[in-house]
Amino acid sequence: MSPALEIQLIAVLVAVACALPGCFLVLRRMSMMSDAITHTLLLGIVLAFLATHSLTSPFLIVGAASVGLLTVWMAEALQHSRRVSEDSAIGLTFPLLFSIAIVLITRYADSVHLDADAVLLGELAFAPFDRMIVGGADIGPRAAWSMGCVLLLNLAALSLFFKELKLTTFDPVLAALMGFAPVWLHYGLMAAVSITAVAAFQAVGSILVVAFMIGPPASAYLLTDDLRRMVVLSALIGGLNAVAGYWMAAWLDVSIAGSIAVMTGLSFLGVFILSPSRGLLSVVRRRARQRMEYRERIVLIHLHHHEGSGTEAQESGIDSIHRHLGWPRPLAEAVLRRLEERGRIRIEGGVAKPADADRPEGGE
């Protein structure tokens, strides 16, 4: 495989592996937890490195995943003290663990190649240089293998616990009543997020893992109401972002991970504006239509109210009604015209009257 293909393969693997747990983060309103975890896994990596003095040992993953869980636990403990709100709890926890990591790096690991930049920013272009050698044979880039394993792990966990995850996500109280253990599923999900983030950070950097985890599910969330479809769509959108991002990076000769994040943003923006049921355009159109329907109703109520009264000519006159409604004149005229076109009112001698068919049944 050429390096270009290998990079795209890794990018797609990262994107799909991240999108799976990401769906549940978005639905459970825990998106910012991914940000916290991706920052604090630096501490896990530092601690494991100080213990083993190796940057490739599996303890790195164990260490980082444990610190990920520690982050979640600390934030929740703070929150459950009821003296700190959820967002503040997250905002207190991860900078502290991150600071400890930076201090440890500066003091004890300065001489080796373990700097915060590398962890936070990552570089996909270097991924093909790190080969997986088994028995002397080169079987591909290491990142592809590790991401592939994580993807399989996530897929297995998702298909095994799909029903449970769905229930605890949408109705945690019912899930608890039915004897499921939301807490274990919660920490299981957080472990999946941590492990995925650890595997992905070397390729794309820990900050952009957040884009991979949250971006595609956010887009998919605007396209469907079905959880299964949302998971599949997120994986698909993530994969497309990865390939499109790679080609943009190749064309402009810039950071690949950054360019995939930009693609993630652009694809979200497209969905946000154009989504048929939940896009900006349809929301704006729907709100405008509701506003118009409301105005028509107000006019009809007004006409019914004053019909046959002594002041009807004033109150319902097409030249004066806008003053009584407190509307600008063109608006009142437009609403009257719309109502007349549909036969809901008739205009007699400059006075608007509700059409007979529009009279409420069994009226006054």
Added chain:
Amino acid sequence: MSALSLFHDYTFQVVALGAALLGMTSGLIGSFAVLRRESLLGDVVSHAALPGIAAVFLMTGTKDTVWLLVGALCSGLAATGFILGVVRYSRIRFDTALALGMSVFFGLGLVLLTYVQKIPNSNQAGLQRFIFGQAAILLKGDILVIAVTGAVLLALTLLFWKELKLLSFDPEFARSLGLPTRALNVLLSAMTVAAIIAGLQTVGVILMSAMLVAPAVAARQWTNRLGVMVGLASLFGAVSGVAGTLASSAAAKLPAGPAIVVAADVIVLVSLAFGRARESRGRRGRAADRVSRA
């Protein structure tokens, strides 16, 4: 060098003064962010500043702090606008919009930075310092930026005190009174962005968010009055700024940014342990908590 003689050291004076001013400003603004449950906006805005910094450098080639900060301010505001717009016009919730805005803007910043790097003769050294912050190389000009920003923010807070207070505790009531809540929201967000951007180069992107949250959370434990909380938060911010720089100067290889954050978190711990103000949330709040915890 003993702690006492440190106070006569010029570099230390400059850095400590900058950190103290920054702590005061972020305590002031952070109080509102914490009360409005927007603590994480700090983290987001400080990441989102990157494309602005890179774009200004790309277009003008300047490394003048003030212009880079203007760029950071613009992209920080753009990200905030993006987040508020997404929440307003779709069913995407605040946390998701925050995470998305942060990572996409940061990615764009990375793209621009790598683009800058390949332009011949462009020496982008110094841009990195915005990402991770280096209090040790604070200059007098930087202090001036922090001081001016802090003064303007303080003046704005005092000017709109009543409105901001109402907005933080009961936005619905504020709207029913006819206050321009949307304009006030934008004002408060802009103030938050300005406070963050001013502190970026002292403590860096990631740690700036802690400076916004920690002093305010600590202050909240001691009082139920907004005025006292803002005052205490500023005090705690200033104290952690000075304590962090002091520790960083006294011990070798101890970067100032993390030291300031750890100092602030120590204050939080003490406040959580001994603070007397109880959140009087009533039974409804506690019952809701139990349900959401289940």
